[in-house]
Amino acid sequence: MNSRLSSSICAAILTVSLTAPPAWAHHGWGGNSEEEFELSGTVDTGVSLAGPHATMKLKAADGKVWDLTLAPPAATQRAGLKEGIIPVGAPVTIHGHRNMDPKRLEVKTERVTWNGRTFNVYPDRK
Amino acid sequence: MAWLQGSALGHAMRESGVWTYGVVNLVHILGVAALFGALLVLDLRLLGVWRKIALAAISEPTVPVATIAFFVAAASGVCLLATKATEYVGNPFLYIKFPAIALGLLNVAALNSLAAWRQHKTRELTAGEQSKLAVVGGISLFSWLTAVTAGRMIGYW
Numbered sequence: 001m002n003s004r005l006s007s008s009i010c011a012a013i014l015t016v017s018l019t020a021p022p023a024w025a026h027h028g029w030g031g032n033s034e035e036e037f038e039l040s041g042t043v044d045t046g047v048s049l050a051g052p053h054a055t056m057k058l059k060a061a062d063g064k065v066w067d068l069t070l071a072p073p074a075a076t077q078r079a080g081l082k083e084g085i086i087p088v089g090a091p092v093t094i095h096g097h098r099n100m101d102p103k104r105l106e107v108k109t110e111r112v113t114w115n116g117r118t119f120n121v122y123p124d125r126k
Numbered sequence: 127m128a129w130l131q132g133s134a135l136g137h138a139m140r141e142s143g144v145w146t147y148g149v150v151n152l153v154h155i156l157g158v159a160a161l162f163g164a165l166l167v168l169d170l171r172l173l174g175v176w177r178k179i180a181l182a183a184i185s186e187p188t189v190p191v192a193t194i195a196f197f198v199a200a201a202s203g204v205c206l207l208a209t210k211a212t213e214y215v216g217n218p219f220l221y222i223k224f225p226a227i228a229l230g231l232l233n234v235a236a237l238n239s240l241a242a243w244r245q246h247k248t249r250e251l252t253a254g255e256q257s258k259l260a261v262v263g264g265i266s267l268f269s270w271l272t273a274v275t276a277g278r279m280i281g282y283w
Binding site: 055076 | 139
């Protein structure tokens with residue numbers, strides 16, 4: 001392969017990666033509903049800062065347990081949402097986008113509000 | 127999967143700081159990159175590209191790099207999987223990735239059983255033998271490209 005062709009290919013790859021929609025930087029929001037979603041309940045399983053995304057579980061008023069997918073561990077921690085901050089059983093309200101599949105009780109969570117404090121784990125998303 | 131998640135490895139991955147997963151993920155990517163890069167060069171040569179370069183001159187650096195890289199990728203991959211193993215149950219890309227890896231490894235075994243491969247460093251190969259090696263190279267590219275593609279897609283499911 002001649003060097004001019006190689007450099008053109010490299011330039012093309014670089015251009016595509018630099019101009020790609022920023023959403024690609026996330027592990028897709030594509031599998032989640034566009035609609036804003038809010039849910040209140042009590043903490044069933046506290047925050048876990050394990051990768052690739054921090055998680056917690058929320059029990060809704062009807063007793064159903066929801067899986068909450070938060071930001072990556074370091075970003076979730078930067079938002080102040082560390083393990084053990086919100087006690088199990090505490091009432092919380094969360095905001096995000098639920099899974100496209102209505103049978104899956106999973107929310108990609110942008111904000112968690114507890115006791116007057118809001119943890120905004122995706123500060124660049126509304 | 128539940129056993130893997132509950133293992134000491136799973137606990138260690140979850141409880142050793144917010145950067146652990148990212149660093150292990152980096153090791154996995156480096157392993158995959160070295161594995162795929164090395165075998166891409168070797169497979170293309172088996173398929174007939176760069177015929178002017180002796181096969182032995184290409185297999186000498188690529189085979190050990192690919193072998194070590196495979197073990198780096200496999201070990202780091204088990205760590206990543208152990209973190210939240212049960213979450214991957216039902217992820218279709220996992221069921222594409224692992225059979226593709228199995229096919230790739232069977233293909234390696236097949237390659238090692240070929241006289242043409244075992245003797246390529248000591249003698250010229252016949253046209254028939256080169257065609258056999260080209261088939262192996264084609265299957266290799268297909269299986270590893272499938273494994274890498276499905277692997278990348280696991281996180282987007």
